[in-house]
Amino acid sequence: MTRIYNFGAGPAMLPTQVMEKAQTEFLDYNNMGAGVIEISHRSKEFDQIINSTDALLTELAGIPSNYKILYVHGGAQMQFSAVPLNIINRNPSQKATFIETGSWTVKARKEAARYGNAITAATSADTNFDRIPEFDADSLDDDNSYAYITSNNTLFGTRWNSFPDTGDIPLVADMTSEFLSRELDINQFGIIFAGLQKNLGPAGLAVVIIREDLLGHALPITPSLLDYQVYADNHSLSNTNNTFAIYMMSLVLQWLKDEGGVANMEARNNAKARIIYDVIDDSDFYLGAAQPAHRSMMNVTFNLANNDLLDDFLKGALENGLYALKGHRVVGGARASIYNAMPTAGCQALADYMAEFERSNS
Numbered sequence: 437m438t439r440i441y442n443f444g445a446g447p448a449m450l451p452t453q454v455m456e457k458a459q460t461e462f463l464d465y466n467n468m469g470a471g472v473i474e475i476s477h478r479s480k481e482f483d484q485i486i487n488s489t490d491a492l493l494t495e496l497a498g499i500p501s502n503y504k505i506l507y508v509h510g511g512a513q514m515q516f517s518a519v520p521l522n523i524i525n526r527n528p529s530q531k532a533t534f535i536e537t538g539s540w541t542v543k544a545r546k547e548a549a550r551y552g553n554a555i556t557a558a559t560s561a562d563t564n565f566d567r568i569p570e571f572d573a574d575s576l577d578d579d580n581s582y583a584y585i586t587s588n589n590t591l592f593g594t595r596w597n598s599f600p601d602t603g604d605i606p607l608v609a610d611m612t613s614e615f616l617s618r619e620l621d622i623n624q625f626g627i628i629f630a631g632l633q634k635n636l637g638p639a640g641l642a643v644v645i646i647r648e649d650l651l652g653h654a655l656p657i658t659p660s661l662l663d664y665q666v667y668a669d670n671h672s673l674s675n676t677n678n679t680f681a682i683y684m685m686s687l688v689l690q691w692l693k694d695e696g697g698v699a700n701m702e703a704r705n706n707a708k709a710r711i712i713y714d715v716i717d718d719s720d721f722y723l724g725a726a727q728p729a730h731r732s733m734m735n736v737t738f739n740l741a742n743n744d745l746l747d748d749f750l751k752g753a754l755e756n757g758l759y760a761l762k763g764h765r766v767v768g769g770a771r772a773s774i775y776n777a778m779p780t781a782g783c784q785a786l787a788d789y790m791a792e793f794e795r796s797n798s
C-alpha cells in the first residue's frame with residue numbers, strides 16, 4: 437500500500453515504523469501469545485511498558501526529578517477542567533490569568549471560570565489570533581494561583597517562541613500540538629500537558645508533567661479521576677488506564693530517540709516548515725495567515741489570494757496524496773499540520789504541488 441501524507445491537525449500521522457511495529461506485536465506481544473490490549477494494566481508486562489514510557493519521556497524531554505509524569509484520561513480538553521480543579525485553590529484568591537492566543541485558550545479559560553476567577557491579561561482576538569499578544573509577566577499579581585498559555589496554536593498557526601517568566605507563579609502550558617517538537621526547559625513550567633494525538637500516539641489520553649509542589653491542592657469537589665495527586669500516587673493506574681495508548685506512546689518515544697531525540701527533531705521541523713513558508717513568502721498567490729515572527733513550526737496556515745480556487749486546490753492536493761489540508765472552519769483557507777512524524781518528503785511534495793498549482797492558475 438501507499439501511505440498518504442496526512443496533513444490533518446489530529447489525530448495525525450504516526451511514524452510508519454511505529455505503525456508497523458504495533459501491527460507486528462498486535463496479536464502477540466513479546467511472545468506472550470496475547471496482545472497488549474488483552475493483558476492487565478497490573479501485569480508485569482504492562483508495568484515494563486509504562487516504566488519504559490516514563491524513562492523515555494524523562495530522557496527525551498529532560499524532565500527534572502521534582503516533576504511527575506501522569507497519564508490522564510479525557511485528552512487535552514479534560515485538562516482544561518483538571519488544571520483549575522487541581523491548582524486554582526493554591527491561593528485563597530482562586531485566581532488564574534490567561535494569555536489568549538486562540539480558541540483553545542478561550543475554552544480553557546471558560547472551564548477555569550467554573551471553579552474560580554479566570555482573568556484574561558492579554559489577547560490577540562482583535563487580529564483574529566494572527567500573533568502572540570504583548571504580555572508583561574511582571575504585571576501578574578502575586579495572588580495568582582497560576583498563569584496559563586497555549587504554547588502552539590493549532591488553529592491559527594502561531595506559537596510562543598519564548599515563554600513568559602512568571603517567577604513564583606506557576607506557568608501552565610497546553611502543548612498538545614507541539615510537545616517534543618522543540619527543546620524546552622521544563623523548569624519554566626508548573627504544569628505542561630498534551631493530548632497524545634499529534635506528536636505522541638492515539639487520541640483520548642493526555643500526558644501531564646507537573647511540578648511536585650503543585651500536587652495536593654485539589655478542590656474538594658474534584659472527581660478522583662481528575663485529581664492529579666491520585667494519578668501520582670497510583671502511577672496513573674488507580675483505574676484501568678488506556679494501556680494501548682501508553683504502549684503506542686512508548687513506541688513513538690523510542691522512534692524519536694532513534695531519530696536523534698528532540699534537538700534533531702527540532703532542526704528537522706524547522707527545515708520542514710521552511711520549505712512550505714518559503715513557497716508562501718515567495719508568492720502573492722498564497723497568503724500566510726500568521727504574522728511571520730509568530731509562526732508555528734507545526735501548523736502552517738495560509739489562504740489563497742483568490743479564495744474561489746480553494747476547493748480546486750484541496751481537490752488537486754488529495755489527488756496527489758496530500759490529505760486533510762483544509763483549514764479549520766474558524767480560520768478558513770488551508771492548513772498543513774506537519775508534526776514530528778511528517779517526513780521532509782511530505783513537506784517537499786506539498787511545496788511542489790503548491791508551486792505547480794500556482795503556475796497553472798496564474
Ligand code: PMP
Binds near residue numbers: 511589591610
Ligand atoms: N489544545 C490544543 C492546543 C489542541 O490542538 C487540541 C486539539 N486539536 C486540544 C487542546 C483538544 O484536544 P482533545 O480533543 O484531546 O481534547
